[in-house]
Amino acid sequence: MAQLEIHFLADRPDALPLVAGWLYTEWGRRDPGNSPEATAERLAAELSRDRLPIVVVAAYNGVVVGTAALKLHELRDRFPELRYWLGGVYVSAGARGQGIAGALVRHVEKLAVDRGIAVLHLQTERLDGGLYAQEGFEPLVQIEHRGLPVLVMAKALTPGADIASSMQSAQESAPASGAE
Numbered sequence: 001m002a003q004l005e006i007h008f009l010a011d012r013p014d015a016l017p018l019v020a021g022w023l024y025t026e027w028g029r030r031d032p033g034n035s036p037e038a039t040a041e042r043l044a045a046e047l048s049r050d051r052l053p054i055v056v057v058a059a060y061n062g063v064v065v066g067t068a069a070l071k072l073h074e075l076r077d078r079f080p081e082l083r084y085w086l087g088g089v090y091v092s093a094g095a096r097g098q099g100i101a102g103a104l105v106r107h108v109e110k111l112a113v114d115r116g117i118a119v120l121h122l123q124t125e126r127l128d129g130g131l132y133a134q135e136g137f138e139p140l141v142q143i144e145h146r147g148l149p150v151l152v153m154a155k156a157l158t159p160g161a162d163i164a165s166s167m168q169s170a171q172e173s174a175p176a177s178g179a180e
């Protein structure tokens with residue numbers, strides 16, 4: 001029976017060039033001077049199961065088909081108070097629409113909980129929150145980033161945690177007009 005498993009990239013270093021290619025093509029090529037090789041070097045230097053960023057990969061019958069990461073700070077200049085982020089969620093084109101991204105999101109949430117992280121943040125170009133809304137993330141603020149509208153979202157992970165302080169600092173950092 002087909003089986004989806006999620007591993008640390010640190011435990012599947014063979015997948016590093018593939019993951020680097022995805023990240024470069026989807027996001028990294030916007031950065032001047034970046035390359036797939038530079039992305040792979042950075043990923044290799046950061047490989048970890050304990051220290052953030054922690055990158056995971058989804059493998060379907062052993063074949064790596066997706067990735068996601070638990071990271072420190074995205075959009076740091078805008079939101080210095082929002083510490084922990086889910087990022088780099090990517091599923092290969094042929095494997096989409098089968099719940100793999102959802103499984104990656106839930107896995108990263110668990111990694112965060114295991115490390116005592118109370119609130120997780122993310123940014124998405126899906127202004128309705130897409131799969132993240134389905135996974136319980138709530139909108140904090142909409143901003144413009146690199147010329148595109150993006151939604152910043154948060155989810156409280158632990159009992160007693162709430163997103164109120166994230167909401168407050170996000171709205172102070174990026175007023176509702178959303179202009180960059």
Ligand SMILES: CC(C)(COP(=O)(O)OP(=O)(O)OC[C@H]1O[C@@H](n2cnc3c(N)ncnc32)[C@H](O)[C@@H]1OP(=O)(O)O)[C@@H](O)C(=O)NCCC(=O)NCCS
Binds near residue numbers: 089092096102132
């Ligand atoms: C977004 C992505 C990771 C979804 O992977 P997937 O394995 O097909 O996702 P799942 O099967 O778990 O969930 C599918 C849901 O994701 C939603 N979705 C698609 N793109 C999305 C996005 N950018 N942000 C949030 N949700 C998205 C779909 O609408 C779908 O919802 P539906 O079931 O109500 O139609 C995949 O399309 C991808 O890698 N896209 C390119 C990279 C990217 O945009 N990553 C997200 C960055 S925030």
